[in-house]
Amino acid sequence: GESVGLHLPTLSVQEGDNSIINCAYSNSASDYFIWYKQESGKGPQFIIDIRSNMDKRQGQRVTVLLNKTVKHLSLQIAATQPGDSAVYFCAAPGASGGSYIPTFGRGTSLIVHP
């Protein structure tokens, strides 16, 4: 399966700052990555994804960067708001008998101070 990890368990930022959350993966064959956001008391929610044929993908206030050379991806949140406070997970499918079972990292807790 995929081994997915995160560099920092907690990230504290001031409202309005940009946030960067990092993630490393081990399987060089991984071709699809997803970022999820989990608010307190809720299940993870899809934010943005990226395929391995891309280096960058932008959404609304979020950008995901993929560096296949070092097997690293990051989630950038522009103008961070208190509502962005949550745990963020990166996920990569881990082929298991032909099925796609996403493997999740431990998560980074983003704390946004007003």
Next chain:
Amino acid sequence: GAGVSQSPSNKVTEKGKDVELRCDPISGHTALYWYRQSLGQGLEFLIYFQGNSAPDKSGLPSDRFSAERTGGSVSTLTIQRTQQEDSAVYLCASSPPGRGPESANEKLFFGSGTQLSVL
């Protein structure tokens, strides 16, 4: 409802008792996953159902854990003889049909989970 529904939202049980956790996936979603999330930890894969195929049970931690999916829809996760280390949030997710990079199969839609506390 439009999303994945899990019940109960909270379950407190005594050590040694059996518990059943229920998941109603999004209508039309053929894939269903169970994950476990301990406090401050990531998501630990438990079991995966895809259509009529045999489930992938490779993540079940012991034979006390089992799951079934009836009629390709509702799923029940059963934990027998619960232990304190079983305390966690149990998350269910579903995803729409398709397989491979060009499908939405890998994009999971999660329920809010069942918080299980074993005393």
